[in-house]
Amino acid sequence: QKEVEQNSGPLSVPEGAIASLNCTYSDRGSQSFFWYRQYSGKSPELIMSIYSNGDKEDGRFTAQLNKASQYVSLLIRDSQPSDSATYLCAVNPDTGNQFYFGTGTSLTVIP
């Protein structure tokens, strides 16, 4: 069973703060990791992908991967109310394109 676990939240942060979202996965052989943002009533939108240990930055978003600890996180700096959404962690264990999704973390940024 390939599992992806996230804290369901809800996570609330004040506007301008850093939001930290965490994800752990069970398949040690996993190679590709993704963060999706899903607004209420909308479909998931890809915001970050990461493949190597360390940090990857894209604007206000930073993805962090630690394969030894089987842990991937997403940091959102200078959080804005428009960042309020559910964030889904997804893991691709191999080249078969099958994704495993976490249950998502609900984030609310308070103005």
Added chain:
Amino acid sequence: SAVISQKPSRDICQRGTSLTIQCQVDSQVTMMFWYRQQPGQSLTLIATANQGSEATYESGFVIDKFPISRPNLTFSTLTVSNMSPEDSSIYLCSVDGGRGSTDTQYFGPGTRLTVL
């Protein structure tokens, strides 16, 4: 990324009927996927649709209930057969990222299905 459309965007159906959902992509993709997302839940993969071969179904999903077609590299359909209220859900089509990023998935807007 590819532009993905789904039809219908939403529907309300009677128990025992069937609904076919269409997924259209504006570019050729190798892999197309069908997911279900029940209220307040994460995404569950139903099946992977490959052009020119039978769809591959995940545990708990069968072809008789969810027949899938993939006639070409830009189009797929998912049929929800003999519906019951438990089939009420959002059904999402996704595609791989195409050349150079086949391990990425992009989602269509979804079909919101309500079964009475």
